[in-house]
Amino acid sequence: MKAAIVTIGDEILIGQIVDTNSSFIAKSFDKIGIGVFEMLSISDDKQHILKTLSSLQNTFDVVIITGGLGPTKDDITKKTLCEYLGDELVYDEAVLAHVTQLIEGFFKRPITQINKDQALVPSKAQVLFNKVGTAPGMWMEKENTVFISLPGVPYEMKYLVENEVIPRLIAKFNRPYILHKTIRTYGIGESLLAEQIESWEDNLPDFVKLAYLPSPGQVRLRLSARGNDEKQLQIELDKQVEKLHQIIGEAIVGFDDGETLEVVLGKLLKEKGLTLSTAESCTGGKIAATITSVSGSSNYFKGSVVSYASETKVNILGVAQELIDRHSVVSVEVAEAMALGVQKLMQTDYALATTGNAGPNKGDADAEVGTVVIALATPNGVYTEEFNFGQPREKVIDRAVTKALEKIYKEILKN
Amino acid sequence: MKAAIVTIGDEILIGQIVDTNSSFIAKSFDKIGIGVFEMLSISDDKQHILKTLSSLQNTFDVVIITGGLGPTKDDITKKTLCEYLGDELVYDEAVLAHVTQLIEGFFKRPITQINKDQALVPSKAQVLFNKVGTAPGMWMEKENTVFISLPGVPYEMKYLVENEVIPRLIAKFNRPYILHKTIRTYGIGESLLAEQIESWEDNLPDFVKLAYLPSPGQVRLRLSARGNDEKQLQIELDKQVEKLHQIIGEAIVGFDDGETLEVVLGKLLKEKGLTLSTAESCTGGKIAATITSVSGSSNYFKGSVVSYASETKVNILGVAQELIDRHSVVSVEVAEAMALGVQKLMQTDYALATTGNAGPNKGDADAEVGTVVIALATPNGVYTEEFNFGQPREKVIDRAVTKALEKIYKEILKN
Numbered sequence: 001m002k003a004a005i006v007t008i009g010d011e012i013l014i015g016q017i018v019d020t021n022s023s024f025i026a027k028s029f030d031k032i033g034i035g036v037f038e039m040l041s042i043s044d045d046k047q048h049i050l051k052t053l054s055s056l057q058n059t060f061d062v063v064i065i066t067g068g069l070g071p072t073k074d075d076i077t078k079k080t081l082c083e084y085l086g087d088e089l090v091y092d093e094a095v096l097a098h099v100t101q102l103i104e105g106f107f108k109r110p111i112t113q114i115n116k117d118q119a120l121v122p123s124k125a126q127v128l129f130n131k132v133g134t135a136p137g138m139w140m141e142k143e144n145t146v147f148i149s150l151p152g153v154p155y156e157m158k159y160l161v162e163n164e165v166i167p168r169l170i171a172k173f174n175r176p177y178i179l180h181k182t183i184r185t186y187g188i189g190e191s192l193l194a195e196q197i198e199s200w201e202d203n204l205p206d207f208v209k210l211a212y213l214p215s216p217g218q219v220r221l222r223l224s225a226r227g228n229d230e231k232q233l234q235i236e237l238d239k240q241v242e243k244l245h246q247i248i249g250e251a252i253v254g255f256d257d258g259e260t261l262e263v264v265l266g267k268l269l270k271e272k273g274l275t276l277s278t279a280e281s282c283t284g285g286k287i288a289a290t291i292t293s294v295s296g297s298s299n300y301f302k303g304s305v306v307s308y309a310s311e312t313k314v315n316i317l318g319v320a321q322e323l324i325d326r327h328s329v330v331s332v333e334v335a336e337a338m339a340l341g342v343q344k345l346m347q348t349d350y351a352l353a354t355t356g357n358a359g360p361n362k363g364d365a366d367a368e369v370g371t372v373v374i375a376l377a378t379p380n381g382v383y384t385e386e387f388n389f390g391q392p393r394e395k396v397i398d399r400a401v402t403k404a405l406e407k408i409y410k411e412i413l414k415n
Numbered sequence: 416m417k418a419a420i421v422t423i424g425d426e427i428l429i430g431q432i433v434d435t436n437s438s439f440i441a442k443s444f445d446k447i448g449i450g451v452f453e454m455l456s457i458s459d460d461k462q463h464i465l466k467t468l469s470s471l472q473n474t475f476d477v478v479i480i481t482g483g484l485g486p487t488k489d490d491i492t493k494k495t496l497c498e499y500l501g502d503e504l505v506y507d508e509a510v511l512a513h514v515t516q517l518i519e520g521f522f523k524r525p526i527t528q529i530n531k532d533q534a535l536v537p538s539k540a541q542v543l544f545n546k547v548g549t550a551p552g553m554w555m556e557k558e559n560t561v562f563i564s565l566p567g568v569p570y571e572m573k574y575l576v577e578n579e580v581i582p583r584l585i586a587k588f589n590r591p592y593i594l595h596k597t598i599r600t601y602g603i604g605e606s607l608l609a610e611q612i613e614s615w616e617d618n619l620p621d622f623v624k625l626a627y628l629p630s631p632g633q634v635r636l637r638l639s640a641r642g643n644d645e646k647q648l649q650i651e652l653d654k655q656v657e658k659l660h661q662i663i664g665e666a667i668v669g670f671d672d673g674e675t676l677e678v679v680l681g682k683l684l685k686e687k688g689l690t691l692s693t694a695e696s697c698t699g700g701k702i703a704a705t706i707t708s709v710s711g712s713s714n715y716f717k718g719s720v721v722s723y724a725s726e727t728k729v730n731i732l733g734v735a736q737e738l739i740d741r742h743s744v745v746s747v748e749v750a751e752a753m754a755l756g757v758q759k760l761m762q763t764d765y766a767l768a769t770t771g772n773a774g775p776n777k778g779d780a781d782a783e784v785g786t787v788v789i790a791l792a793t794p795n796g797v798y799t800e801e802f803n804f805g806q807p808r809e810k811v812i813d814r815a816v817t818k819a820l821e822k823i824y825k826e827i828l829k830n
Contacts, residue, residue: 003600009787011628013451014595015442016637018435018707022456027430036428037463041454044626048452070605071742104607105750112610134606155810180429190485191518192547195527211425211459214568223432278721285700288721292562292699295775295808297723304721306693312718312761316731346727360710393710395570407586 001034001175006052007041008067009152010075021066021157028161032177034062049080058144061173064165067152069118069135078120078138081149081395085140087122095119095127095136095368102134107285113185132156137164146172176204177230182213183221183244184259185251185377186406190214193221197247200240208236213285217402218253218261253409261405262290268412269300269408272350276408278304280319282356282372286401302346306407307338317341330367332384339384343377350412351377352404358396370399376407383411416449416590419475421467423482423492424567429795435463435483436572443727448590449477459483464495476588479580484550493535493553496564499764502537510534510542510551530669543579547571550758552579561587562574575737592645593683596652597628598659599637599674600666601821605629607800608636611663615655623651631810632718632817633676634669668824677705681825684715689764691823693719694732694757696744697771701816717761722753732756745770745782747799750790754799758792765827766792773811787815791822 005022012019019041037060042048056063068077082089084189087248096119103111118134121127128137128148133156140147148165150157185193190212194201201210207227213220223240225233245252254264269276278287288304292296304314310329313319327333335355343351356372370391375384385407389399420437427434434456452475457463467808471478481494488726497504511534518526533549536542537731543552543563548571555562558820559616563580565572600608610618616625622642640648640656660667669679684691693702703719706712720731725744728734729815734752742748750770758766769786790799 004448009626010624011626011637011640012438013441013454014445014639015438015440015451016597016635018433018438019454020433023427023433024427025430030429036430037458039428039454039456043452067621070629107604109607114609115606131652155807182431189522191527191530192524192775194529209425211424211426213432214485217655220431222426224425239766260495280700280703282503283704284712285695285703285719288695288700288723289698289704290724292721293812295773297699303723303727304700304719305731306700306707306719306721308703308713308719309761310705314716316720316760345731346724358710393571394708397708414809 001062003034003036003064004028004038004040004056004062005036006056006065007152008044008049009041010044012041012067013043017335020284021152021154022374024154024158025064025066028166029169030178030180032166032170033178034169034173035178044076046076046080046083049077052149053081053084055319056145057142057259060145062146062148062169064103064148064150066150066157069149069151071389072152077149078122080124081138081140081147083122085122085142087124089120090123091116091119092121092127092136092154093119094129095121098129098131104297128160130156130160132159138340139165139168150252157307157341158341168282176226176228177233178238179225179230179233180261181223181241182256183241184218184251184254184261185221185248186218186261186402187254188219188248188251193219193248197244200243202219204240205236208235208240216399217406231397253406260323261402265409265412266291266294266297266300270296272292272391272412275300275347275413277302277342277346277348277349277351279302279338279353280306281308281313281354283307283397283400284353285399285403286392287352287354289409290401290405302348305342306344313338316379317345328366330357330371330373332386335373336382339377341381344357349379350408352408353377354392355403357398358393358400359391360393370396372396372403374400374404374407376404376411378411384409416477416588417475418444418449418451418479419453419455419471419478419479420451421478422454422567423459423464423480424456425454426825428458436567436569439569440481440576442481443581445593445655447581447585448593449584449588450593453704459491459493461495462538462730464492465499466618468496468499468562471560472557474559475747477561477563479480479563479565480567481572484564484566485568492564493537496553496555497537498561499823500537500539500557502529502539504535506534507542509544510536513544513546528752543575545575546645547574554580554583565620568585574791585812587773591641591643592648593653594640594645596638596647596656597671598638598656598667598668599633600636600648600663601633601668601676601817603634603666605634608634608663612659615658615662619655619659620651622648622774623655631814651697668821676817677709679737680820680824680827681706681709681712681715683824685711687827690717690762691765692717692757692761692763693766694753694768695719695721696723696728696753698769698775698812698819699723701812702767702769702819705816705820717763719799720757720760728753732760743781745772745786745788747790747801749790750788750799751797754790754792754797764794765823767823768792769815769819771811771815772807774806775808785811787811787817787818789819789822791819791826793826798822818823
């Protein structure tokens with residue numbers, strides 16, 4: 001079972017948008033044991049599309065195409081697919097009724113020819129009905145390959161993959177099992193981690209592969225096992241994770257994609273009945289935004305004071321002006337006062353504070369570009385640490401957010 | 416001048432990470448008039464890499480490869496490239512000295528064989544010296560194609576593209592001009608926009624292409640002009656933008672990639688000497704984080720109160736408990752009181768507030784999932800509006816952030 005993903009659109013080739021659709025589709029295919037062997041991004045150009053389709057024909061069992069189905073004139077996918085299949089475009093009555101209802105009923109506008117033409121599909125295609133938008137998905141077969149065409153708008157594509165594509169693929173193909181386990185580690189760099197686990201890695205069985213996925217402040221280790229006996233694969237993965245735990249246990253924070261630091265921290269806070277608040281200067285609200293990206297965070301997160309101006313630190317958080325004058329706004333003393341201030345103000349068990357200079361310029365603070373002080377107020381006192389996260393601005397902010405969450409997570413775990 | 420971008424790594428093919436490198440490279444190439452005609456993601460597999468390289472050989476002038484150069488064992492790119500070129504790996508003395516200095520001098524660890532092997536390069540390759548990491552880039556030529564291999568870590572790849580790759584490409588190739596102009600519109604959907612500008616679009620000259628790039632709350636229009644006379648292209652683009660302005664002027668907020676809503680709003684606030692604060696419930700700090708992602712935002716942004724808990728709304732923002740009890744926490748009345756509360760607390764000219772239910776569950780609020788109320792406090796009164804942004808949670812938050820920034824931008828522009 002081999003699949004290829006094709007993305008159509010000049011906006012990807014000139015770098016204006018990042019292709020996130022392919023990643024979503026690959027993840028969905030991987031879960032049901034369909035391996036994606038190639039991803040391609042090509043232009044909105046008829047000859048390029050035709051050439052690509054014929055190069056993939058019969059080499060892949062499934063070719064899934066996103067993009068180029070919108071209502072506007074730069075979209076030529078549908079006509080080109082039709083030509084490739086030697087078919088003709090016809091109006092699909094169900095889609096036409098749906099589009100009409102959406103435009104006239106929901107948006108309260110008269111329907112236009114551009115809208116109506118969204119209901120055109122190749123006569124031999126099976127329509128994948130798009131309840132969340134106007135462009136239908138299409139399932140077409142030619143010789144040994146299934147071609148699936150989906151709109152490029154991410155939530156429409158996702159809806160169709162989950163509700164129409166995956167069930168049809170499961171029904172049509174027999175597939176091997178591919179199981180993955182991702183181990184999220186924080187605080188050890190990639191090379192050092194590689195050395196620490198070298199002998200474990202060398203002894204992995206042939207059907208288990210390891211990959212390192214580094215990103216700011218963390219390294220994820222991904223184990224992939226492939227075979228026909230699902231139970232045996234699961235047993236092997238569990239055994240390997242257990243061995244790994246004995247070597248680098250203290251660096252492991254969570255497992256798999258869903259267990260991000262903010263999710264794992266949220267579970268821990270909820271389980272222990274603890275509450276948290278933040279006082280953010282250089283992170284500008286991003287710690288709060290990250291914590292509240294988790295549904296149910298209102299159970300443990302009371303809020304944040306984003307104190308970008310010094311007067312906000314003084315008037316709302318109760319940081320003494322004299323402290324700022326003496327130590328400067330980016331200092332251990334001010335970070336400490338901010339954390340204690342918001343802990344008291346919001347009456348929470350724990351509080352995090354950040355102050356720093358994210359750059360790119362020195363600005364009014366004396367601190368070097370990249371400097372961030374993180375303070376953690378606990379029921380038993382306040383701890384601070386100073387870092388330099390380098391540049392650019394975006395990386396400084398992201399590393400400060402990750403490090404702050406890592407600090408509080410490890411602190412609570414100790415107790 | 417045709418280029419292809421190849422990304423190597425199983426983590427992309429199973430959907431674990433999104434490929435952002437290709438987008439960065441494409442944008443950099445586009446700026447110097449090198450067209451990217453294809454992007455491919457392939458596996459860490461020797462045969463797959465060899466087959467891909469030979470299929471691109473002589474069809475493209477430049478093939479740029481990222482990924483697969485890290486210190487760990489899942490990286491086989493370098494050996495495979497060497498085999499493809501019929502070359503052998505040798506130690507590069509300058510790279511070896513750099514790696515040794517970085518590991519022993521900066522990280523204070525003894526150097527290992529894994530580290531040393533990062534200095535291995537094909538003997539005929541030109542080394543692209545990587546000052547910000549340990550894996551060197553490589554420039555290799557075979558027949559009519561230049562192959563460039565770069566590490567996959569985004570900031571190392573970016574450093575090498577900007578400092579080593581682009582200058583060498585400019586020196587080596589003659590290129591046509593490709594000029595782009597992006598027009599950022601807010602508040603009109605894609606289909607309606609397409610109808611409003613249909614006759615303008617039909618009359619665009621042949622060498623100018625238009626693309627629609629919709630995303631939550633906005634549609635970007637991208638004009639691309641290609642030819643040998645740079646000045647003529649620029650005049651034509653300016654003329655077309657001027658025409659477009661006459662048709663949909665009120666929807667246009669900014670131009671080009673850098674002019675995001677938060678940047679344009681920041682400029683306007685700074686220019687007028689106005690200040691802003693936010694009180695955020697359902698957006699959880701993301702409006703503040705978006706505003707402060709812009710360097711220099713401390714000139715106009717004083718801060719935010721992220722009032723996730725009701726008690727935070729009452730105790731810090733001064734929202735009357737009675738108001739919450741009577742109208743519920745997601746209501747026009749509470750949003751209004753939050754905006755006025757933070758405007759007064761932080762003494763700013765303008766203030767934005769959000770309260771809503773981002774979902775996925777109904778939670779303790781009575782409000783439907785997806786409901787968001789946005790309030791804007793101005794020097795002349797407070798305005799509120801209620802929206803339903805549907806699902807999922809992430810989209811609700813993003814649309815609320817965009818809509819809030821759009822509201823204040825358009826309000827200030829009126830005055």
